Amino acid sequence: MEAQHTKHVTYKLAYHFVWCPKYRKHILTGKIAACVEQELCRICKANTWTIGALDVQEDHVHLFLSAPPAVAPSQTAHTLKGTTARHVFQRFPAREEAVMGRCLLVQLYYVGSVGDMRVDAVLQYIGLGQD
16 A cells, blocks of 8 residues: 555555454345445545455455544444445345344454554664664
């Protein structure tokens, strides 16, 4: 990913998000998977978050994106998951019963930060690394 810019900051922050449907059911297939992918792309575009990779599998989603430092990863995940779930329920109301209630996605998610420098390179750059 390339460096991104806002009015006051240049950044190169990327996050790897992973989340699953409730009970890890294999429901992210066909039209539902396409809907999830389209909605995630729409949300990212609307928030000027850059997608590096997106993979919707039948029982989980991988999303690699860049977001500005002013947006917490937890808020990013909340926006992505909540908005996508609401959109899927609106388009496919019969799926509500299949996932036992109004909760399409589990509350848990994984997020890992990805940078373009290794820890040892940063430490060496600021003079704390071992020679």
